[in-house]
Amino acid sequence: MVDLSTNCAGIKSPNPFWLASAPPANSGGQVQRAFDAGWGGAVWKTLGVPIQNVSSRFGGVNIRGVQGAGFNNIELITDRPLETNFREIYETKKKYPKHAVIVSLMVETREEWKDIIKRSVDAGADGLELNFGCPHGMCERGMGSAVGQEPRVNQEITSWAVEYSTVPVLVKLTPNVSDIVPHGLAARRGGAHGVSLINTIKSIIGVDIDRFVPEPRVSGLSTNGGYCGAAVKPIALHMVAQLARSKDFGIPISGIGGVSNWRDAVEFILLGSTSVQVCTEVMLRGYRIVEDMIEGLEEYMRTHGFSTIDQMVGKAVPAYSEWGDLDLNYETVAKIDPQKCIGCHLCVTACHDGAHQCIHPQDSPAALSAIQKGHATKPNGGSHVRVPVVDESECVGCNLCQIVCPVSGCIEMTKVENGFSASTWNEHVKDGKALRPKKGAH
Numbered sequence: 001m002v003d004l005s006t007n008c009a010g011i012k013s014p015n016p017f018w019l020a021s022a023p024p025a026n027s028g029g030q031v032q033r034a035f036d037a038g039w040g041g042a043v044w045k046t047l048g049v050p051i052q053n054v055s056s057r058f059g060g061v062n063i064r065g066v067q068g069a070g071f072n073n074i075e076l077i078t079d080r081p082l083e084t085n086f087r088e089i090y091e092t093k094k095k096y097p098k099h100a101v102i103v104s105l106m107v108e109t110r111e112e113w114k115d116i117i118k119r120s121v122d123a124g125a126d127g128l129e130l131n132f133g134c135p136h137g138m139c140e141r142g143m144g145s146a147v148g149q150e151p152r153v154n155q156e157i158t159s160w161a162v163e164y165s166t167v168p169v170l171v172k173l174t175p176n177v178s179d180i181v182p183h184g185l186a187a188r189r190g191g192a193h194g195v196s197l198i199n200t201i202k203s204i205i206g207v208d209i210d211r212f213v214p215e216p217r218v219s220g221l222s223t224n225g226g227y228c229g230a231a232v233k234p235i236a237l238h239m240v241a242q243l244a245r246s247k248d249f250g251i252p253i254s255g256i257g258g259v260s261n262w263r264d265a266v267e268f269i270l271l272g273s274t275s276v277q278v279c280t281e282v283m284l285r286g287y288r289i290v291e292d293m294i295e296g297l298e299e300y301m302r303t304h305g306f307s308t309i310d311q312m313v314g315k316a317v318p319a320y321s322e323w324g325d326l327d328l329n330y331e332t333v334a335k336i337d338p339q340k341c342i343g344c345h346l347c348v349t350a351c352h353d354g355a356h357q358c359i360h361p362q363d364s365p366a367a368l369s370a371i372q373k374g375h376a377t378k379p380n381g382g383s384h385v386r387v388p389v390v391d392e393s394e395c396v397g398c399n400l401c402q403i404v405c406p407v408s409g410c411i412e413m414t415k416v417e418n419g420f421s422a423s424t425w426n427e428h429v430k431d432g433k434a435l436r437p438k439k440g441a442h
């Protein structure tokens with residue numbers, strides 16, 4: 001029996017899946033429908049002084065046929081009256097006492113922070129999230145990422161919030177910085193109970209090449225917006241992991257950025273997230289995606305022997321290290337399974353033009369020569385003569401052929417027993433430890 005419940009910085013929810021602060025968490029009706037669908041928590045669309053939004057405001061990129069694989073917005077915070085939001089937060093919390101309702105906030109002065117925090121706590125918020133991440137519109141007014149990019153201001157405003165709040169405070173960080181760690185540490189110094197990241201990445205999603213205007217277009221002009229969706233996951237995972245492994249950090253993380261399915265969520269948890277927030281995928285496919293997320297996470301936990309989320313949090317962090325600590329003597333080569341190969345030769349092209357020119361058509365002179373020298377094996381038992389040949393004496397084990405191969409499990413990267421014991425760059429520099437001869441340096 002697995003237990004999906006989680007406690008992120010003192011905010012409890014029946015599962016780790018939270019709606020991120022964004023349009024899907026804009027109103028009581030929406031958040032309640034999301035809870036009915038299975039979401040464990042919701043971070044309410046950022047409250048502040050209600051503002052005006054523009055039309056249009058979203059943009060999407062189609063990456064190789066996947067609509068909205070990257071997404072961008074120039075929307076600001078809530079444009080609904082604060083009283084309406086607080087009333088709906090109160091009603092939602094009363095109806096769903098076990099679900100987490102976190103209220104995202106962004107205001108300017110100390111007095112405004114004091115007032116809005118009191119009203120959020122009075123409305124029943126289980127936690128607060130300080131939006132120090134919005135990269136457009138609000139930062140020009142000295143809020144959002146303008147705060148998140150300045151550790152001193154981040155720390156100070158966080159300390160006000162912690163002073164005024166009786167519930168846990170999460171600081172939502174901006175990815176629009178060169179190193180996330182000083183910003184996480186600033187939040188921690190300010191007394192934050194946890195952080196959430198990432199907010200959106202400053203971007204221009206595309207250009208209307210007939211009208212000569214970037215997108216999204218507001219009349220004849222556009223502006224930079226915030227990038228998110230599946231395409232940003234690698235950036236978000238890196239930032240989460242950077243904080244999770246920082247020895248001085250040590251407070252909980254709510255992971256956000258490109259989560260589309262249970263597997264993405266597991267990756268965020270293994271790199272240190274105690275809860276996982278989702279925005280774009282819900283905007284594109286609706287609240288019901290959480291059903292698969294719950295089912296997939298449960299199954300993953302069962303098959304990997306985890307009974308609680310806590311057991312998973314940060315499990316992959318110790319394996320995230322510096323380049324200088326990697327074993328330079330570890331060596332792999334590509335092996336093609338002739339039974340699975342369909343002879344498409346995508347690997348041949350990729351290796352020839354993008355790697356080390358060591359996968360060859362079976363009947364080519366290069367293949368025959370490699371086989372003759374004992375550097376390659378003649379494909380045995382394949383269904384056709386188009387199974388290519390890997391010259392292992394030249395293969396540097398870069399993975400490119402495996403990445404382009406359309407058949408799962410057809411190309412495996414296999415360890416070579418080269419007789420060299422492990423040696424890292426740091427050890428090599430310090431003690432002169434031997435490194436194996438370089439391949440592919442012709």
Ligand SMILES: Cc1cc2nc3c(=O)[nH]c(=O)nc-3n(C[C@H](O)[C@H](O)[C@H](O)COP(=O)(O)O)c2cc1C
Binds near residue numbers: 077104172232257278
């Ligand atoms: C249309 C839109 C509006 C957003 N509004 C807010 C907001 O009001 N406050 C906030 O903290 N983040 C806001 N975000 C950022 C998301 O909460 C989230 O951090 C980001 O989209 C990355 O997650 P994703 O890849 O799952 O979308 C917004 C994102 C989008 C797409």
Ligand code: SF4
Binds near residue numbers: 351356395402
């Ligand atoms: S792993 Fe890289 S170098 Fe080796 S065969 Fe594949 S693409 Fe070529």
Ligand code: SF4
Binds near residue numbers: 388
């Ligand atoms: S890409 Fe895969 S399936 Fe295609 S030829 Fe290469 S090994 Fe065979």
